[in-house]
Amino acid sequence: MQTVFHIQTSGPGLHEFTDEAARFVRDSGIREGLMTLFVQHTSCSLLVQENADPDVRRDLQEFFRRMVPSSDDPSMGWLLHTDEGPDDMPAHIKSALTAVSLSIPVSAGRPALGTWQGIYLFEHRHGAHVRRVVAHLGT
């Protein structure tokens, strides 16, 4: 069983879609299986992270911003791929450092997440985007 989640973003940061993913699993009627998420872009990524303190998301985003500065930062003067804006090549690098696909077991009809885990799309571009995440649910 497959579906596509469309996630609206508006600049860098983590956008949670745990509820949408859990609803897809519930509606399928599958009690035990495996849900795989795959993002069809190379300038954002997928993350399972803590869903309690919002500061965790802010710190994550800030760490990646410092580790991979914009291409107009002097330390990044060696980048070649700059035509699509100063946030584009850093976004590809952040994508390579995180995940394009995630697989989460389904147990008792729900994604088998830990108590504090949420599922996030991690946007790396500055503008507004609609991101496509393909979900596959198997047994």
Next chain:
Amino acid sequence: MQTVFHIQTSGPGLHEFTDEAARFVRDSGIREGLMTLFVQHTSCSLLVQENADPDVRRDLQEFFRRMVPSSDDPSMGWLLHTDEGPDDMPAHIKSALTAVSLSIPVSAGRPALGTWQGIYLFEHRHGAHVRRVVAHLGT
């Protein structure tokens, strides 16, 4: 088929559980399939790495320690999420930089690992923890 591995850790580093995973596959009787591992925490992660020279594990841990210092290190003064200890937010960051899920094909009744590959839980916190890894085995 699913199970949960409980992995006891006692500080940062790599804890191998290749044998437990191989036993789960063997006991299932499945000859060809796919094993997916998912860790139910956001301050440790999963890794497939070299299982020969222990220095590889030590160097990996040390690289991540240098890349993401404790939040009491002056270079990390910008972190907001520090209430749970100086090792907590760095652990979330290291988790984002590695993997929360791994999928390993099963061939001839065994995980299809390369000659030098082992399966590890990578603990990022300083204290002792019991970590839960959900394993799903499908065909």
Next chain:
Amino acid sequence: MQTVFHIQTSGPGLHEFTDEAARFVRDSGIREGLMTLFVQHTSCSLLVQENADPDVRRDLQEFFRRMVPSSDDPSMGWLLHTDEGPDDMPAHIKSALTAVSLSIPVSAGRPALGTWQGIYLFEHRHGAHVRRVVAHLGT
């Protein structure tokens, strides 16, 4: 259904094998399912990245080269595992920072990649290697 791709590399960089993966899916006759790729080595990795501008691949490789320098670089003097050459331990680190497995949904008989996505083996060693990627295709 499973197969093994053998990918010849000749030094660090991204080697595309999207066509081989798509052919494996097509030949299987499976219309909807999940393809999982797993690389049987710990000094190279798997990546889904932009397949349009070759500068993206060059910049990715260069970013990782700068982030994890050779072990003969003075900044890496703390590494212990140096017997297998100055590119070996950095390759293990780059492998930990990227992916050993990738799962890509199959829709309408094709890998459900985004418009600009290609599937790559990311070689981290300097010499020539034949790399094994196990592919598992399920429903």
